[in-house]
Amino acid sequence: MVMLSQLPDLPGEQLQAYRLINSKFPPVALFDDVANGDEFYALYQIQALTSSRLLNENGAIELIPRDQIPFGIPGCSYAAAPFTHVKPDGSRFSDGSFGVLYVADNTETALTEVAYHQNKYWSQVENLSYERFVFRGLTCRFSDEWMRDTSVLPMTDSIYHAADYTHSHQLGKAVKGSACPGLTYGSVRSEGIGAGR
Numbered sequence: 378m379v380m381l382s383q384l385p386d387l388p389g390e391q392l393q394a395y396r397l398i399n400s401k402f403p404p405v406a407l408f409d410d411v412a413n414g415d416e417f418y419a420l421y422q423i424q425a426l427t428s429s430r431l432l433n434e435n436g437a438i439e440l441i442p443r444d445q446i447p448f449g450i451p452g453c454s455y456a457a458a459p460f461t462h463v464k465p466d467g468s469r470f471s472d473g474s475f476g477v478l479y480v481a482d483n484t485e486t487a488l489t490e491v492a493y494h495q496n497k498y499w500s501q502v503e504n505l506s507y508e509r510f511v512f513r514g515l516t517c518r519f520s521d522e523w524m525r526d527t528s529v530l531p532m533t534d535s536i537y538h539a540a541d542y543t544h545s546h547q548l549g550k551a552v553k554g555s556a557c558p559g560l561t562y563g564s565v566r567s568e569g570i571g572a573g574r
Contacts, residue, residue, distance in 0.1 A: 386526075
């Protein structure tokens with residue numbers, strides 16, 4: 378099992394990344410309506426008095442410390458949503474107790490990852506004969522400064538196992554409990570196409 382401290386730091390390169398999100402329902406932009414945490418809290422409290430859907434739409438906002446929400450950037454709601462709408466059954470680097478923002482370094486990888494996970498979910502729905510899927514393609518720029526690089530590991534490493542996330546969950550918890558802002562890693566769904574982040 379690889380330890381977080383064994384992974385090299387990344388240099389702070391500016392990167393372009395891609396994400397596909399389900400857009401069946403219109404996105405909520407409450408995070409985008411404000412410039413800082415104090416304004417957000419006041420607006421949230423006011424809107425919560427009149428909108429019974431607000432808690433569901435914004436998710437569990439208490440899961441993100443206000444000083445870690447990137448208020449004032451375009452698309453702040455998209456950046457915050459994965460941390461407030463946590464998948465109870467988890468994901469590769471989360472056991473379901475916290476959220477993770479996954480982005481890909483190209484649209485093909487983003488599409489391959491989404492297709493895999495959507496197929497896995499919808500194939501379990503009995504008697505489903507038709508469903509329409511609408512996804513929004515997002516792009517973002519970020520710095521990989523202080524992130525750790527798992528791409529130095531072979532794709533045979535246990536964090537890349539296709540179905541058993543035991544070791545990747547342990548690594549994810551180590552990232553969450555440290556000052557490390559994230560990981561770069563290879564996509565197991567689209568080897569040869571590009572790495573995820």
